Amino acid sequence: MWQTITEFINHGPIRAELVQSVLMIIGILLVRGVILQAHFRRHPLLEIEDKRRWVVVTRNVTLIVVIFGLLAIWAAQIQTLALSMFAVAAAIVLATKELIMCLSGSVLRATTKQYSVGDYIEVGGLRGRVVDINLLNTLMMQLGPNPLVGQLSGKTVSFPNSLLLGQSVQRDNVLGMxxxxxxxxxxxxxxxxxxxxxxxxxxxxxxxxxxxxxxxxxxxxxxxxxxxxxxxxxxxxxxxxxxxxxxxxxxxxxxxxxxxxxxxxxxxxxxxxxxxxxxxxxx
CATH class of the missing domain: 3.30.70 (Alpha-Beta Plaits)
Structure with a gap:
């Protein structure tokens, strides 16, 4: 029976790569959920900023692992498609220039540890406290409106991570507490x-x-x-x-x-x- 199921997956309408992709994504999400729950149970007095930081970090790591996993599973099909559609790929790169720059800015932020959730930063004339970070943009609670008033205004402001490639980042709490x-x-x-x-x-x-x-x-x-x-x-x-x-x-x-x-x-x-x-x- 197992041999019949394997032949159906490999030669039938449902390809093995699709099944592997679904199983991989489900497995990674389950592992992330177990890790978060175990960490929160082990540290019941964890501050909300630390909990938020763990959620953001694990979410971004999960997304990266899923992307690399999908690339590994579909490598053969992607290679075949890339060889036959080189010109289309070049056009896609040009069309997704901003997306690539956002991903590059995200890699720059992660490798240089410019800021994380809870930090007070200023970049490109925008000041605020970071509340969320993903691969494309950063979300923060705005400070102001007057530069001398450092209170949270109640408004959120987001900027694409591509801004990090051309703008300097000022971080207030670089010395921690x-x-x-x-x-x-x-x-x-x-x-x-x-x-x-x-x-x-x-x-x-x-x-x-x-x-x-x-x-x-x-x-x-x-x-x-x-x-x-x-x-x-x-x-x-x-x-x-x-x-x-x-x-x-x-x-x-x-x-x-x-x-x-x-x-x-x-x-x-x-x-x-x-x-x-x-x-x-x-x-």
């Missing part, structure tokens, strides 16, 4: 910076004081393990000339990722209060 955060405050040229900077420096020092020692030790470990040149953990405020109307105050500090926006907003609030007092001092 901590971040070196920098922002600029434009100040009217008529306001004396000596009346502004000391108050801001005192405030940012106070806000960052609980974290400076831990961040310093963490940066030293990162520098030793990954051979990174890490910046100092102490907050710094510098003054930069801009034009004849304004100058910029540059605030730089180190903090845990969840605290950076809170500290930034506190510094901005203090600046607005100082600016108000200075502008109304002579009235």
């Amino acid at each position: 901590f971040v070196i955060h920098t922002f600029e405050i434009p100040v009217p040229i008529a306001l004396d910076s000596d009346a502004i900077v000391p108050g801001l420096q005192m405030l940012v020092d106070k806000l960052c004081a609980p974290y400076v020692d831990d961040i310093t030790l963490y940066l030293e470990r990162v520098q030793t393990q990954k051979l990174f040149i890490t910046p100092a953990a102490q907050p710094r405020i510098t003054r930069v000339p801009h034009d004849d109307k304004v100058y910029n105050i540059v605030v730089r500090f180190a903090a845990p990722v969840p605290k950076r926006l809170e500290i930034q907003q506190a510094v901005l609030d203090e600046f607005i209060r100082i600016q108000y007092r200075l502008l109304n001092a002579n009235r």
Whole structure:
């Protein structure tokens, strides 16, 4: 009976490659499901970002394995078809140029580890927190709308992975649980910076004081393990000339990722209060 079934598959209307393809896909999906369930049961307290990262990674790995499996199963038929349709294949390559570039960008991201799910990135003028990655595009929750407001806007924005081939990627949380955060405050040229900077420096020092020692030790470990040149953990405020109307105050500090926006907003609030007092001092 088994011989009869084999002959039917090999010579009948259902080809062996088709059956093998279906069985392979079902098997790979079952293995992925078992791996995910086993990992989640073994780590019941896993954060939602880590769970999401596992789902995204296993999905992309599954897709890659399926593609390579199908290519291996249908290799003979694909080779025969390719030899007889070389001109058509060339036309398809030209027509799918963007698709190929997206796949190339995805390979570049994976090999260089530019970012992953949960990272804060900026690429091509788009800023947000990455929530999903596939072979063609990246989806993130948008930050903004003002560059100084790092809160999630509630909107999603996606970009093709081909953008990674021609645009630089800025990643905020490259140091893991901590971040070196920098922002600029434009100040009217008529306001004396000596009346502004000391108050801001005192405030940012106070806000960052609980974290400076831990961040310093963490940066030293990162520098030793990954051979990174890490910046100092102490907050710094510098003054930069801009034009004849304004100058910029540059605030730089180190903090845990969840605290950076809170500290930034506190510094901005203090600046607005100082600016108000200075502008109304002579009235």
